Amino acid sequence: MPATDQRNDPVRGYNFSLEIDNVSRGAFSEVGGLTADGDSVDYREGTDLQSNVRKLMGLRKYTNITLKRGYTQDKELWQWYVNIMNGVPDRRNVTIVLMNEARQPVLRWHAENAWINKIEGPALKASSNDVAMESLELVHEGLTLEM
Template identity: 85%
Template sequence: MASDQRNDPYRGYNFVLEIDNLPKGAFSEVGGLTADGDSVDYREGTDMQSNVRKLMGMRKYTNLTFKRGYTQDKALWQWYTNVMNGVPDRRNVTIVLLNERREAVLRWHAENAWINKIEGPSLKASSNDVAMESMELIHEGLTLEM
């Protein structure tokens, strides 16, 4: 029997960012939710096959990138300043995808993240664009919670 409910995909614009010790961020863009890995070629001298075996290697995670409109909030620059001054200021970051009713449906957790790069806005006198800032976070692991 067919279900009467549609199974529509979630919209990419409904999300929130949660960072330890920082208020929830109003970001317009998040990128880099990628987990990848390497394979390791292996062959023993006694193997009968003439090809190598493929073993699972190290896991790796892409840096996360965030963009938002510039505001009075300087918390990201303060975090970057801590890292730049040698303070081991690592934080857990969670990106929460929301459904149409603004309820959390998926969460990506990035462990032990720190700001590697922060970028101020591009300024142009003849532009109507919003002044945007961006940051790049390095982290040690990405997990998905449903």
């Protein structure tokens, strides 16, 4: 195989972190909702010769981002939620960073003007040996991908 040919293996999805306003907020065990979507708009003029409607681009929509992690002593996310609950317009920019096996950033998803819509404490069970998990749901106004 010539030296110019390199393997282009896919990045594994287990090595990622979260940044809020460019400050690392630790690792999460699960991230979901990195989805951008949109609506199409049907349009037809009375003078159109073709018998079908035109499809125009409509508004963009972004799915809420869900995050899950083991419960820690870090209360920063709860404080952010309390700000929102008390009517403080506390919107922040959030970045999910996917890293390769050498822990170098490979992809970055930026969610703009995010705020916590839902936060959930751990489910507790005396006979369980599971890690206490917290989860949160972020609402945001835009998702971009940086490579």
